[in-house]
Amino acid sequence: MQRRNEISKQIGLIKNKLRINVKDDKVEQDIRLFVSKLSTEIGIDHEFAGRLLNILFAESLRLQENDKKQDAPQFGTHLAIFMKAKQLEATGKKVIHMEVGEPDFRPPKTVKKALSRVYDLGHYRYTETRGIPELRSAIAQKIGNHIGANQVIVTPGARFAVFSAIASFLTTGDEMICIEPAWPAYRECGTFVGSTTKSLRTTLEEGWNPDIKNLEQMINSNTRMIVLNYPNNPTGKVLNRNIANKIVSLAKDHAIYLLSDEVYSDYAYNDFKSILEYGYEKTIIISSFSKGHAMTGFRVGYAIAEEQMIDKMAKVQGTALTSVAEPMQYAALAAVDASPTVNARSMNRRLEVISNKLREMSLPFKSPDGGMYLYPKLRDGLNDARVVNKALDLGVAVAPGSGFGECYSQFIRISACQHTDLLLKGLDLLQKAIDS
Amino acid sequence: MQRRNEISKQIGLIKNKLRINVKDDKVEQDIRLFVSKLSTEIGIDHEFAGRLLNILFAESLRLQENDKKQDAPQFGTHLAIFMKAKQLEATGKKVIHMEVGEPDFRPPKTVKKALSRVYDLGHYRYTETRGIPELRSAIAQKIGNHIGANQVIVTPGARFAVFSAIASFLTTGDEMICIEPAWPAYRECGTFVGSTTKSLRTTLEEGWNPDIKNLEQMINSNTRMIVLNYPNNPTGKVLNRNIANKIVSLAKDHAIYLLSDEVYSDYAYNDFKSILEYGYEKTIIISSFSKGHAMTGFRVGYAIAEEQMIDKMAKVQGTALTSVAEPMQYAALAAVDASPTVNARSMNRRLEVISNKLREMSLPFKSPDGGMYLYPKLRDGLNDARVVNKALDLGVAVAPGSGFGECYSQFIRISACQHTDLLLKGLDLLQKAIDS
Numbered sequence: 001m002q003r004r005n006e007i008s009k010q011i012g013l014i015k016n017k018l019r020i021n022v023k024d025d026k027v028e029q030d031i032r033l034f035v036s037k038l039s040t041e042i043g044i045d046h047e048f049a050g051r052l053l054n055i056l057f058a059e060s061l062r063l064q065e066n067d068k069k070q071d072a073p074q075f076g077t078h079l080a081i082f083m084k085a086k087q088l089e090a091t092g093k094k095v096i097h098m099e100v101g102e103p104d105f106r107p108p109k110t111v112k113k114a115l116s117r118v119y120d121l122g123h124y125r126y127t128e129t130r131g132i133p134e135l136r137s138a139i140a141q142k143i144g145n146h147i148g149a150n151q152v153i154v155t156p157g158a159r160f161a162v163f164s165a166i167a168s169f170l171t172t173g174d175e176m177i178c179i180e181p182a183w184p185a186y187r188e189c190g191t192f193v194g195s196t197t198k199s200l201r202t203t204l205e206e207g208w209n210p211d212i213k214n215l216e217q218m219i220n221s222n223t224r225m226i227v228l229n230y231p232n233n234p235t236g237k238v239l240n241r242n243i244a245n246k247i248v249s250l251a252k253d254h255a256i257y258l259l260s261d262e263v264y265s266d267y268a269y270n271d272f273k274s275i276l277e278y279g280y281e282k283t284i285i286i287s288s289f290s291k292g293h294a295m296t297g298f299r300v301g302y303a304i305a306e307e308q309m310i311d312k313m314a315k316v317q318g319t320a321l322t323s324v325a326e327p328m329q330y331a332a333l334a335a336v337d338a339s340p341t342v343n344a345r346s347m348n349r350r351l352e353v354i355s356n357k358l359r360e361m362s363l364p365f366k367s368p369d370g371g372m373y374l375y376p377k378l379r380d381g382l383n384d385a386r387v388v389n390k391a392l393d394l395g396v397a398v399a400p401g402s403g404f405g406e407c408y409s410q411f412i413r414i415s416a417c418q419h420t421d422l423l424l425k426g427l428d429l430l431q432k433a434i435d436s
Numbered sequence: 437m438q439r440r441n442e443i444s445k446q447i448g449l450i451k452n453k454l455r456i457n458v459k460d461d462k463v464e465q466d467i468r469l470f471v472s473k474l475s476t477e478i479g480i481d482h483e484f485a486g487r488l489l490n491i492l493f494a495e496s497l498r499l500q501e502n503d504k505k506q507d508a509p510q511f512g513t514h515l516a517i518f519m520k521a522k523q524l525e526a527t528g529k530k531v532i533h534m535e536v537g538e539p540d541f542r543p544p545k546t547v548k549k550a551l552s553r554v555y556d557l558g559h560y561r562y563t564e565t566r567g568i569p570e571l572r573s574a575i576a577q578k579i580g581n582h583i584g585a586n587q588v589i590v591t592p593g594a595r596f597a598v599f600s601a602i603a604s605f606l607t608t609g610d611e612m613i614c615i616e617p618a619w620p621a622y623r624e625c626g627t628f629v630g631s632t633t634k635s636l637r638t639t640l641e642e643g644w645n646p647d648i649k650n651l652e653q654m655i656n657s658n659t660r661m662i663v664l665n666y667p668n669n670p671t672g673k674v675l676n677r678n679i680a681n682k683i684v685s686l687a688k689d690h691a692i693y694l695l696s697d698e699v700y701s702d703y704a705y706n707d708f709k710s711i712l713e714y715g716y717e718k719t720i721i722i723s724s725f726s727k728g729h730a731m732t733g734f735r736v737g738y739a740i741a742e743e744q745m746i747d748k749m750a751k752v753q754g755t756a757l758t759s760v761a762e763p764m765q766y767a768a769l770a771a772v773d774a775s776p777t778v779n780a781r782s783m784n785r786r787l788e789v790i791s792n793k794l795r796e797m798s799l800p801f802k803s804p805d806g807g808m809y810l811y812p813k814l815r816d817g818l819n820d821a822r823v824v825n826k827a828l829d830l831g832v833a834v835a836p837g838s839g840f841g842e843c844y845s846q847f848i849r850i851s852a853c854q855h856t857d858l859l860l861k862g863l864d865l866l867q868k869a870i871d872s
Contacts, residue, residue, distance in 0.1 A: 112555035119548035124733040160757040188755045297560040297762035321596040326733035
């Protein structure tokens with residue numbers, strides 16, 4: 001720690017000398033120019049020097065982020081609110097949980113039987129790193145689209161699929177583009193591997209549609225991945241096919257990886273087409289059993305991609321954790337053919353109940369095309385920190401909007417993972433928090 | 437990939453220009469001197485320039501390793517042999533598995549009941565990132581030594597505990613020291629985070645004792661961690677207390693992290709003292725339910741360290757995978773008080789059976805103090821690749837010694853995770869492979 005802090009200080013000193021603010025694009029360009037000249041002077045290849053600079057910027061940014069995260073109270077995320085709510089509950093207070101994305105449905109009944117058979121069948125050994133062949137085949141078959149079992153890797157939750165995709169295809173100094181508001185995991189994984197995340201911001205006013213021109217302008221020689229997440233957490237947006245098509249084309253033109261997190265695809269209420277169907281070979285599709293089958297705690301997710309890409313992800317998985325727990329893989333196998341329709345219908349009905357109430361409360365939002373959340377806007381003068389904390393005091397936990405992107409502090413995320421009577425009670429408390 | 441290859445080429449060109457071979461310490465020193473002078477010329481702090489160079493070396497090494505791993509047939513590891521054996525079995529051939537470290541015992545009976553209750557008890561949700569409090573408390577209590585639940589993190593297998601410890605405390609350009617022969621996971625995790633692994637080699641002739649003077653000389657300003665693994669995989673060695681004491685002192689003097697992988701501690705047949713008891717605050721102890729309780733496929737391991745260090749590891753775990761599967765945590769909780777004595781006695785007996793046979797076969801080895809393996813030396817003129825492949829043809833899989841360190845190609849690792857009659861049959865086949 002001591003030595004790392006020294007280094008951090010050194011980088012700080014250098015940055016002061018050179019007035020570096022790595023988050024400022026103009027300054028970054030100036031430095032690039034300076035280093036380019038320097039590299040000519042000392043006879044080092046320009047591109048190589050640029051690469052070196054990327055690594056330096058990334059290291060500096062990572063150290064800054066580390067410092068920030070250790071100091072800050074981490075108000076920002078839905079998880080922080082969840083933890084705070086849990087602490088309140090430990091003191092005897094009742095809290096309605098509308099902050100976390102964990103469906104309250106039961107997993108398919110078939111899972112119960114599978115669990116009770118694990119011991120006698122001896123399904124508790126190391127498996128192939130990428131998962132038992134039966135489960136990979138079953139997933140491939142369910143996905144269809146000519147996917148083979150060798151294009152599937154089973155991961156401990158979709159989150160690890162995201163992690164290993166980012167760790168496989170990005171390295172220090174690379175850039176990733178996220179369309180915000182976004183689940184913070186993408187950026188966290190990017191920071192972990194030393195890459196930089198650039199945000200393409202979308203707005204409620206424009207129906208959460210990404211601006212393709214802006215996206216194109218953000219792409220540079222360091223850009224390695226675009227992350228998509230539709231149906232979206234937190235907005236419930238599903239891209240129309242025209243826009244999706246343009247994004248895939250852009251990725252193709254620049255040979256950029258496309259990471260499509262489709263964990264909410266079982267909760268698509270309107271027309272939804274997987275990015276898989278656009279047929280771009282550098283696509284990684286991510287999904288899981290957590291949402292559609294209400295199996296969050298089993299930690300079974302998966303990724304679909306070209307075999308060579310899956311090979312790379314398997315290498316990361318093998319390095320980090322050998323394989324997914326075999327009993328959990330058999331539980332997932334028992335669930336793979338269960339229909340998520342009943343859950344989806346129930347979730348949709350709940351979203352409608354919340355929508356009606358939000359209209360009464362005059363909180364603007366875009367009607368969700370899918371997912372488990374609503375992302376309404378607070379009136380001018382209010383911010384998420386104030387409302388979320390007030391609401392928690394009153395007994396309802398909702399997620400701060402800024403957890404999904406710095407500039408969304410006028411939003412909150414409401415999760416529909418509760419019975420409607422509790423949801424309505426929670427919204428009454430939210431109204432009080434807003435009024436007070 | 438294309439761009440990364442370009443960069444790799446550029447680094448190659450620069451290296452050629454400067455005649456860099458980053459694995460050659462003499463050359464590395466020359467470059468350091470050169471860069472030190474350069475930094476004076478262009479007015480950059482020496483230490484900072486040195487740090488930059490570390491990052492550059494690490495990046496270059498990582499790219500080289502990547503290239504190597506993609507090209508090479510990966511003969512080297514026990515896992516590669518396991519995969520090859522599985523392929524042979526798929527064609528109908530019988531193979532005796534003496535290559536993998538997976539006990540063939542059944543998990544404790546209590547685990548069966550726990551699994552059958554998971555569904556009805558609703559134990560299938562997200563848990564705290566560091567694990568359910570009951571399991572952390574139970575582990576803390578079992579460990580004793582005044583450890584609290586806040587000093588425990590439950591991980592998906594000991595392997596992820598190793599991964600997250602290395603990812604938490606090492607970064608690009610840092611150095612880690614491994615005492616070889618060693619489980620390859622340590623080095624793989626180090627390479628993943630961009631750190632360099634230096635090997636302290638031990639020999640059969642010196643009873644696998646590390647040379648403390650050599651260890652001291654290997655420590656430099658970049659050294660951040662020493663990895664210990666006793667009872668050892670693959671040698672079965674347990675350090676005597678005097679040597680362990682000296683290593684802990686060295687780590688203390690240089691404020692270096694001490695990672696002690698003690699997953700085989702249930703299989704210690706002689707005097708064994710956990711590194712935890714030496715009371716050095718930068719120690720991380722790693723263990724799991726996999727070996728002692730024969731629960732490999734449940735993927736439940738844990739780490740013990742100071743609370744602040746556990747906090748850092750929890751951040752890595754949260755980023756990578758949210759939490760360990762809740763049903764698996766309850767299975768581990770059901771096993772935590774089960775005694776591993778019967779398993780240990782059985783394993784020890786098997787090791788004795790193999791030892792007697794190896795003596796008959798005139799293969800020298802050191803009698804194991806613990807663990808599940810024997811690591812005998814082949815006679816001059818033989819190497820592991822030849823013997824291992826020949827043995828596999830004949831129907832027995834053993835692990836190549838060089839998988840545990842480049843210079844151990846005259847060794848093989850024999851795992852005792854089978855019934856004695858199979859072990860003896862396997863050794864007969866091994867004898868044939870050696871003779872042919």
